Each structure stands twice: as C-alpha cells, then as structure tokens.
Amino acid sequence: MTDTRHTLVALVEDKPGVLNRVASLFRRRSFNIQSLAVGGSEHSGLSRMTIVAVGDSAQIEQVRKQLEKLINVVKVSDITEEGMVTRELALIKVKTTASTRSEIMQIVGVFRANIVDVAPGSLTVEVTGDEDKVNSLLRLLRDFGIKEISRTGRIALTRGSSS
Amino acid sequence: MKKTGAQILCESLINEGVEVIFGILGGSVLPIYDTFPQYTKLRHILVRHEQGAAHAADGYARATHKAGVCIATSGPGATNLVTGIACAYMDSAPMVAITGQVARSVIGRDAFQEMDITGITIPITKHNYLVTDVTELAKTVKEAFHIAQTGRPGPVLIDIPRDVQQEQTDFIYPDKVDLPGYRVISRGHPSQIKKAAKLINEAEQPVIIAGRGIIISQAYDEFREFAEKAQLPVAHTLLGLGSFPGDHILDLGMMGMHGTPCANLAVQNADLLIAVGMRFDDRATANTEEFAPNARVIHIDIDPAEIGKNIPAEVPVVGDTKSVLTALNEEVKKGEHVDWLSQIEQWRCEYPSLEIRETDEVLPQYIINQIYEATRGDALIVTGVGQNQMWAARYFVYTKPDSLISAGGLGPMGFELPAAMGAKIGRPEKVVWCIAGDGGFQMTIQELATITQEDIAVKIAIMNNGYLGMVRQWQELFYGRRYVGTKLWNPDFVKIGEAYGIPGIKVKRREEVIPAIQKAMEYPGAFLVDFLIEPEENIYPIVPPGECLARFFQPSKPEVLEGRF
Ligand SMILES: Cc1ncc(C[n+]2csc(CCOP(=O)(O)OP(=O)(O)O)c2C)c(N)n1
Ligand SMILES: [Mg+2]
Numbered sequence: 001m002t003d004t005r006h007t008l009v010a011l012v013e014d015k016p017g018v019l020n021r022v023a024s025l026f027r028r029r030s031f032n033i034q035s036l037a038v039g040g041s042e043h044s045g046l047s048r049m050t051i052v053a054v055g056d057s058a059q060i061e062q063v064r065k066q067l068e069k070l071i072n073v074v075k076v077s078d079i080t081e082e083g084m085v086t087r088e089l090a091l092i093k094v095k096t097t098a099s100t101r102s103e104i105m106q107i108v109g110v111f112r113a114n115i116v117d118v119a120p121g122s123l124t125v126e127v128t129g130d131e132d133k134v135n136s137l138l139r140l141l142r143d144f145g146i147k148e149i150s151r152t153g154r155i156a157l158t159r160g161s162s163s
Numbered sequence: 164m165k166k167t168g169a170q171i172l173c174e175s176l177i178n179e180g181v182e183v184i185f186g187i188l189g190g191s192v193l194p195i196y197d198t199f200p201q202y203t204k205l206r207h208i209l210v211r212h213e214q215g216a217a218h219a220a221d222g223y224a225r226a227t228h229k230a231g232v233c234i235a236t237s238g239p240g241a242t243n244l245v246t247g248i249a250c251a252y253m254d255s256a257p258m259v260a261i262t263g264q265v266a267r268s269v270i271g272r273d274a275f276q277e278m279d280i281t282g283i284t285i286p287i288t289k290h291n292y293l294v295t296d297v298t299e300l301a302k303t304v305k306e307a308f309h310i311a312q313t314g315r316p317g318p319v320l321i322d323i324p325r326d327v328q329q330e331q332t333d334f335i336y337p338d339k340v341d342l343p344g345y346r347v348i349s350r351g352h353p354s355q356i357k358k359a360a361k362l363i364n365e366a367e368q369p370v371i372i373a374g375r376g377i378i379i380s381q382a383y384d385e386f387r388e389f390a391e392k393a394q395l396p397v398a399h400t401l402l403g404l405g406s407f408p409g410d411h412i413l414d415l416g417m418m419g420m421h422g423t424p425c426a427n428l429a430v431q432n433a434d435l436l437i438a439v440g441m442r443f444d445d446r447a448t449a450n451t452e453e454f455a456p457n458a459r460v461i462h463i464d465i466d467p468a469e470i471g472k473n474i475p476a477e478v479p480v481v482g483d484t485k486s487v488l489t490a491l492n493e494e495v496k497k498g499e500h501v502d503w504l505s506q507i508e509q510w511r512c513e514y515p516s517l518e519i520r521e522t523d524e525v526l527p528q529y530i531i532n533q534i535y536e537a538t539r540g541d542a543l544i545v546t547g548v549g550q551n552q553m554w555a556a557r558y559f560v561y562t563k564p565d566s567l568i569s570a571g572g573l574g575p576m577g578f579e580l581p582a583a584m585g586a587k588i589g590r591p592e593k594v595v596w597c598i599a600g601d602g603g604f605q606m607t608i609q610e611l612a613t614i615t616q617e618d619i620a621v622k623i624a625i626m627n628n629g630y631l632g633m634v635r636q637w638q639e640l641f642y643g644r645r646y647v648g649t650k651l652w653n654p655d656f657v658k659i660g661e662a663y664g665i666p667g668i669k670v671k672r673r674e675e676v677i678p679a680i681q682k683a684m685e686y687p688g689a690f691l692v693d694f695l696i697e698p699e700e701n702i703y704p705i706v707p708p709g710e711c712l713a714r715f716f717q718p719s720k721p722e723v724l725e726g727r728f
Contacts, residue, residue, distance in 0.1 A: 013344060017281065017293075024285045058471060065468035071290040071310060074344040 005034065006060045006080045007156050010049040011041060013072040021070050022049065031055070031063045035153025046074060050155045083159035089152045090134045091116070092125045095145035104144055111137045122147055130154075165331040168297045168323065169198040172261070175304035177204055178336045181232050183223060183588055184208070185216040185581075189236025191263025191276065194328035208588065208617055211609035213240050215581035217247020218607070221256045222585030225568045226543060226593075228381065230257040230311045231585060237263045238276030241322075242283065246575050248318045249287040253572025254402060255379060257316035259307050260288075266326040267295060281322050289317030297330040302337050309340045314347035315466040316379060348465070351482035351490055358478045359437075359461045360494030363393055366435035366459075368503045371395045372418065372447070375402035375571075376440015376464060382485035383407070383564040386439070389488050394498035395437065396507055398426035400447045401556055402571040403440070409540075409560040415507070416516050419447040420706045421553045424514035427704075427712040429507050433458045440464060440484045443473035444572065453711035463487050514704075517558065523673055524697045527551065527626050530676055531558035534596055534624065537680045542594040543568060543586050547579035547603035549633035551626040553702040555598040577606030583621045584610060594622065594684065601627040601653055611663035614689045622683045623667075623691040625656055628698045636701050640716075641708075660691040667691030 012018050019038065026033050034052040041048035053063055060078055067076045096104060101123070108115060108125050111133065117124035127137050131154065138149070166174065172195060176184070183206045188196045199207055210216045213235040220231030231251075235244050241262040251258045265274040281291045290310050292303050300323070307319040363369060377386050386406060390397050390413050397407045398418040407414055415426035430436065436458045441447070448454045451473060462469070462476035463484060470479040480487050519528045531554050534542070540562040546552040546569040561567055568586055570578040583597035604625055614621060626632075635649040660667040670679045670692060683690040704715035707723065716723035 020282065021285055028286050058475075062468065062472060065470075069466070069468055071342060071345050 003054055003056055004080075006053050006055070006078050007084060007086065007154065008051040008053060008060070008064060008067070008076055008078050009156055010051065010067060010076040011043070011046050011074040012038075012049055013074065014040075014045050014047045015072055018047075018072045021072060022067065025066055025070065026063075029062070029066060031059070037153040037155045039155070050153070052154050079156060079158050084156050085159055086130050086154050086156040087128055088131055088134055088154050089126065089128045090138070091150045092127065092138065092141060092146060093122050093148040094125060094141045095147055096121060096123050100144050104141065107137070107140050113137060166334040167194065167198070167331050168300055168328040169194040170201070171297065171300050171332070171334050172304065172323070172328070173198055173202040173205060174334055175301050175336055176232065177202060179304065179308045180229065182206060184232045184234055185210050185219040185223075185585065186234030187211075187213055187216060187236070187240060189240050189263065189276070191237035191265060191325045192234060192240075192261075192328075194325060195234070195261075195263070195323075208613065210581065210613050212607065213243030214246050214577065215584075215607050215610045215613065217244045217258070217260065218250065218578050218581035219585030219588075219610075220258050220260070221247060221251045221254075222545060222568055222582030223589040224251070224256045224258055224585075225582075226565075226586035226589035228379075229589075230259050230308055230316075232259050232261065234261040235263070236276070237265055237280070238278045241278055241280040245283065245287065246573070248284060248320065250570050250573040250575050250578060251318040252287045252289070254570060255316050255375065256318070257311040258318035259304075259311050260318055260320040262320060262322045263328070264293065264322045264324040267324045268326070270324065280320065284320050287318070288320050291320040291322070293322045294327055295324070297327050297332045300327065301334060305337050306340050306342060309342070310345065348467070348481050349483040349486055351463070351480040351487035353490070355478060355480045356487065356490045356494060359463075359480055360491055362435055362459060362461055362478060363395070363437065363491075364496045364498075367500065368433050369393070369395050369435040369437060369500065370415075370429045370433040371397045372400065372430065372436055372438045372441055373397050373403040373406045374400045374439060374441025375406075376484045377403065377406035378565060379440065380465075380483050380485040381564075382488050385485055385488035385492060388492050389495070392492060392497055393495045394500050394504065396429055396504065398422070398430050400441045400444065400571070401569060402567075404556060405561040405564060405566045408562045410562050417556050418712065420449060421557065421702050421704065422447075422706075422712070422715075423516040423557070424704060424715055425507060425510040425516060427706070427715055428510045430455055431711065431713040436460050438462045438464075438476075439488070442469045445473070446571075448474065448712070449706045450709055450711045517560075519558070525670060525673055525676065525694055527554045527628075527694070527696045527700055528558045529673065530624065530626070530694050530696070531555055531598065533676055533680055535559045537677070537684060538594055538596070540566065542566065542596050543590060544596050544598060545569070545579055545583035545586055546598045547600040548574045548576045549600045549603065549631070550628070550636065550700075550702050551598050551600040551603075551632070553633075554626065557702070576600065576603035579603055580607045580610045580623070583623070584614060584619050587619050587621045588617075595620075597621050597623045599623060599625045600632065601625055601629065601656070602631045602651055604656070605653075608659070611660065611665055615664040618688065620688045623660075623665075623689070624683075625691070625693045626696055627653065627656065627693055628696050628700065629653060630698060633702075635699070636705075639699070639701070640705070656691065656693040665689045665691050667693060669693045669695065671695050
C-alpha cells in the first residue's frame with residue numbers, strides 16, 4: 001500500500017484539554033500528521049478540526065478509529081475521496097527595497113493576495129487558497145527574501161449538500 | 164440541603180453500587196476521608212502503596228465484573244497509581260481512580276504536591292476529568308462509571324481539587340449520561356454475521372482464538388454452544404484462559420510464545436481463524452508476517468479500532484461478544500471437521516501439554532498442577548509476571564469460568580499480591596491463590612500488612628527460584644548463559660510472613676508439596692508457602708523472538724535454536 005495525504009475532518013467537543021488528547025494520540029501511535037487546524041463549527045459547543053495525515057489507507061483508518069474512541073471526539077471522517085473544498089491562509093513577511101516593492105506588489109496582485117501591513121523594508125502579504133497556490137506564491141517571493149511565514153494549515157469541508 | 168463535594172462523591176459512589184475503595188490518604192483528599200465515617204456502606208481498605216491500591220481495584224474489578232475504585236492524594240499519591248492504571252488500561256479492566264488535587268487557586272503554580280495527573284494519564288485511561296466546579300461532580304462520577312464499565316472497559320480517572328471537595332451545592336444524581344462522542348456498538352451487523360457464518364460453515368480447518376472479551380461479556384454459555392455446535396477447536400490468549408472449559412475435548416490451551424504446541428500448530432495450519440474478543444497481541448501471534456499463512460480471518464471485537472490493527476480481518480464483526488455469538492449460533496451449521504480434529508489429536512499426543520518430569524526436585528509445574536488438583540479447578544488464580552505466570556497459565560487447568568487473573572498487556576511485576584487481595588475482597592467465597600515470583604513479590608510485599616489488617620484470606624504460593632527467572636531464561640537461551648543482574652538474594656519469606664502476622668511454611672522437597680497446599684487451604688486465614696523450586700527451571704516450549712508460532716523450541720526439539728544468537 002502506498003502513502004498518500006489524507007484529509008480528516010473531526011467534530012470535537014469544545015472543552016479544555018481536547019487538543020492535548022488528540023495530539024497525544026498522534027504522538028503515542030506514531031501517526032504522521034502534516035497539519036492540524038481547529039476552530040468553531042456550526043454546532044455550539046463543538047469545534048471542527050481538519051487534520052492532514054500521511055499514510056496508507058489502513059494506517060489512516062486506524063488513525064480515524066483511534067480518534068473516534070476519544071470520548072470528546074464526536075465524529076471523524078476521511079473526506080479525501082469525497083469532493084472537498086480546502087483552503088489555507090498564510091501570512092508572509094517579505095523584504096522590500098525601493099526597487100523591488102512594485103514587482104512584489106504585482107506578484108501579489110496576480111495571486112489575488114492582499115497586502116496587510118507595510119513597513120520600511122518589508123511588506124506583509126495575506127494569501128488564501130489551496131496549498132499549491134500558497135506554495136507557488138512563496139516560491140516567487142523567496143527571491144526577495146522572506147523574513148517570516150505563518151501558515152494555518154489546511155481547513156476543509158465536503159462539497160455540496162452532503163454533511 | 165446542600166452537600167459538600169466530598170459528600171457528593173461518596174453519595175455518588177454509593178449510587179454506583181460501590182462497596183470497597185482501596186487507597187491511601189494525604190492532604191489533598193483529607194476532606195473526602197473526613198466524610199467516610201458518614202458512609203458506612205463504603206469500606207475503605209488502607210493499602211501500603213498506591214500501586215497496590217490500583218492493582219487491588221483491578222483485581223477486584225476482574226473478579227466481580229464491576230468497576231474497582233482506588234483513591235490517592237495529589238502528587239506522589241497520584242503518580243504511584245500510574246502503573247496500576249496502565250495495567251488496567253492494557254487489559255481492559257473497569258476502574259475508577261480518584262485523586263485529590265491542590266486547590267484551584269494554586270493549580271498551575273507548581274504548588275506543593277501538585278502534579279498534572281490528568282495530563283500524565285491521558286494515554287493510559289479511557290478518559291479522565293479534572294473537576295473544577297462542584298456542580299459538575301455528580302455528573303462526572305456518573306459518566307466515569309458509565310465509561311469505565313461499558314463497551315470495552317477501562318480505567319477512568321477523576322482529579323478533584325481540595326477546595327472543590329469542600330465546596331457545597333445541591334446533590335442530584337443524574338440518571339442518564341449525555342456523551343455525544345461515546346457510542347458503544349453492541350450488536351454485530353447482521354450481514355457481517357451472515358458472512359462470518361458462511362466462512363465458518365465452509366471451513367475445513369477452523370480454529371477459534373478466545374480472548375478476554377468473552378470473559379468481559381460473560382458469554383461462556385454462548386461461546387461453548389458456538390464451539391460445540393460447529394465443532395471448532397479453541398486456542399486461548401493468556402487472558403482468554405477461563406473462557407472455555409480447559410478439560411474440554413475441543414480445548415487446545417494457550418497459544419503464543421509459551422503456548423502449547425497443539426494450539427500453536429492448529430492456529431498456524433488453520434484455514435480459518437475466528438478471533439473472539441482478542442487483539443492479536445504479539446505475545447500471542449509471534450511473528451505476524453508468517454502468522455497463520457493460509458487462514459482467512461473473522462475478527463469479533465467490541466472495539467472497532469482493534470479490527471485490522473495488527474492482523475487484517477476479512478470479516479470484521481464489531482459488537483459485544485455475547486450478542487454476536489448469540490446471533491452466530493443461529494446461523495452456523497452443525498460441524499464435524501473429523502480429519503482436522505483427528506490431526507489436532509495427533510499433535511496433542513505428540514506434545515502432551517501437561518507432561519511433568521519425574522524427579523525429586525520441586526518443580527513449579529508440579530506445584531501448579533497440584534494446586535489445580537487440590538482445588539479441582541474451583542479457585543481464582545492470580546499470577547505475577549514472568550515464569551511463574553506462564554507456569555500458572557500452562558499447568559492449572561482452567562475448567563471454570565473466570566478463574567484466572569493475570570496482567571497480560573503491561574505485565575508489571577508486583578501485580579500478584581495486591582490483585583489477589585482485591586479479588587478475594589470481591590469474591591470472598593472463592594479460594595484465591597496468589598502465584599508469586601520471588602522477584603515480583605518483593606515489589607509489593609508491603610501489602611502483607613494490608614492483608615493482616617483487613618483479614619483477607621489469600622493463599623500465597625511463592626515460586627522461589629532465586630532469580631528474576633524469566634529474564635534469566637532469556638539470558639540462558641539467547642545471551643550465551645551470561646547471567647547479569649538476575650540472581651536474587653532473598654530474605655526468609657516465611658519469617659517475613661510471620662512478622663506481618665501471616666503463618667507459612669517452606670517447601671524444599673517434592674513430597675512436601677501436597678501437604679503444604681493442604682495446610683494452606685485448611686488454614687482459615689491468609690497463608691504463605693515459600694516453594695524453593697529448581698532455580699534454573701525453564702518454561703517450555705518457547706517461540707524465540709522473531710520466529711513464527713510453529714517454530715517453538717523445547718529441549719526435545721533443539722533444532723529451532725540452532726544457528727541463532
Ligand atoms: C515492574 C517490572 N519490572 C521489570 C520487568 C521485567 N521482567 C519480566 S519477568 C521478570 C522476572 C520476574 O522475576 P520473578 O518475579 O522472580 O518471577 P519468575 O520469572 O522468576 O517466575 C522481569 C524482571 C517487569 N515485567 N515488570
Ligand atoms: Mg523468580
């Protein structure tokens with residue numbers, strides 16, 4: 001079986017320590033996760049977690065079932081095979097000089113990204129999209145010198161009316 | 164009328180049917196202890212080490228099928244529980260552990276005896292709680308017992324800050340739990356049961372692997388009907404012993420690293436394995452790559468995460484074994500398997516599992532077998548960890564349901580004495596034999612004081628080989644007989660027993676074995692027998708690490724070890 005990237009979406013109770021339980025499980029069972037993003041959901045008292053994990057399908061099914069065993073985890077689905085919308089947000093602080101500023105702004109425009117902070121010697125860019133888009137923008141900005149990056153990791157929902 | 168947190172805890176425990184609590188007090192649980200005299204229905208057993216409290220609660224739980232309860236103070240009391248909680252977790256024993264915590268106002272400030280016990284026990288509990296509001300306490304206890312005792316059982320810890328124990332609120336014990344993230348699938352899916360039945364009906368060389376799940380769900384009758392109707396031979400995991408009569412013609416005994424050749428060969432040559440309430444632990448399967456190469460696998464377990472974790476299953480059936488077996492019994496046809504069963508009989512004759520050398524030496528196999536004879540199998544055997552455990556598993560015939568209590572998953576030395584104590588308190592009408600290793604016995608030996616103080620009539624058989632025997636055996640077989648750190652200087656255990664108020668005798672010769680066992684059984688209270696066994700006696704057969712189940716080594720079959728190590 002081959003390793004692929006899987007997107008798991010979990011509804012978890014919004015209680016202290018839940019993130020710790022989830023993280024502890026990944027560490028203890030040596031599950032390989034790439035990103036974990038968590039925030040509110042449409043249900044009050046429940047948060048939605050998006051987890052990107054790497055492994056073969058048997059390993060990922062183990063992750064899913066072990067997660068579901070946690071008392072504070074209500075439901076976990078592997079939505080990789082379903083139609084899904086995924087997004088990531090990144091903030092990128094890039095070095096600027098008088099001569100590079102306009103070129104950077106042009107690139108930012110092409111990516112429909114936003115400039116959210118301007119300072120002498122740097123610009124902070126906000127970009128939203130799938131990981132490929134974020135990675136492409138990063139590649140282009142790298143030449144100018146990147147001072148800091150902060151990425152949220154993937155969040156995802158299934159497409160259409162299914163839930 | 165308002166009640167304090169401590170009173171609410173006690174009332175809630177009584178609501179859950181708790182009768183016994185094992186523990187040691189300290190500053191952070193003083194308010195709880197202070198209320199105990201108001202609740203005479205709760206018997207508190209003062210142990211001598213919190214590890215003993217947890218193992219005793221575990222032994223109690225396994226003997227009674229009810230959650231065992233232990234209590235400890237914050238900090239060191241709580242951390243001392245950890246081994247016992249981990250043991251219950253690995254073997255799916257229901258337990259509720261209660262710990263005191265420092266007052267809320269100082270949590271997070273490294274206060275005296277503050278320990279993050281909920282953080283520490285996340286990986287070894289089914290769930291745990293830090294109660295920060297007294298109005299949540301009754302609900303928390305309700306949930307804890309529900310979680311500990313349903314589905315795949317396990318330990319739940321409740322950490323209660325001292326000031327929460329003193330705070331007051333109205334006491335209302337909830338009659339229901341609301342746990343949206345906790346579901347127990349108890350009935351097997353009908354179509355999976357049909358598929359399983361079809362495989363069983365078509366199999367020519369089927370074998371059941373019986374695990375502790377059958378014992379947990381007390382499905383002895385359903386299980387026996389299943390095996391008998393379809394004529395399925397039964398191999399056991401260590402913790403599955405006692406789920407099926409050990410003297411039954413279909414019983415093969417224990418499989419695994421120290422399993423009977425008959426069980427191992429049957430599993431390895433099967434065309435169908437029916438795993439019932441077991442988790443394919445590596446001590447049972449040996450090398451998984453070469454495990455039962457021709458077998459299709461049906462896996463029945465209440466925990467969906469066990470399916471496919473270690474061995475892929477062609478037909479998984481998630482559900483409670485009792486309910487699944489009841490449904491399966493409707494679907495399976497009467498079986499015969501004449502050729503297969505006669506092949507198994509041949510293996511059984513070739514490798515008799517209860518054969519014991521004729522010698523003047525005091526052999527542990529003989530002692531265990533004589534305890535079986537003396538009790539006619541009607542006893543609770545509680546073992547330590549190591550050779551003594553394997554001899555107890557192999558040379559006692561588990562003919563009665565629920566007759567073995569042993570720490571299989573964690574295997575902590577020192578389990579034997581406190582677990583036997585807990586088992587005897589849970590089942591006072593039973594003869595309880597504690598089979599101890601001389602090493603492990605000294606890890607929790609102080610519980611002899613508890614036994615005397617509380618008058619707990621356990622019979623203690625020390626398999627005194629003067630070694631950390633199981634490790635010595637590995638050094639002998641796999642490390643060129645270089646004994647490093649395994650030789651034990653031991654105190655005189657009979658004198659130790661006497662000092663603790665427990666009579667005992669030393670056995671040095673074979674002919675003294677039977678009288679000593681008789682004497683122990685006739686004595687009304689706790690009794691200790693120090694058996695000075697053959698120091699370098701080994702447990703055979705052994706499947707060397709990395710080998711498959713069929714490649715077991717025993718002195719009469721030396722080729723397995725040739726060219727290795
Ligand atoms: C707490 C703990 N420490 C170490 C071990 C490793 N270990 C497994 S068996 C064994 C030897 C046990 O010696 P003893 O209690 O005398 O039993 P015997 O094997 O001699 O019957 C040891 C050290 C263990 N299982 N548990
Ligand atoms: Mg020993």
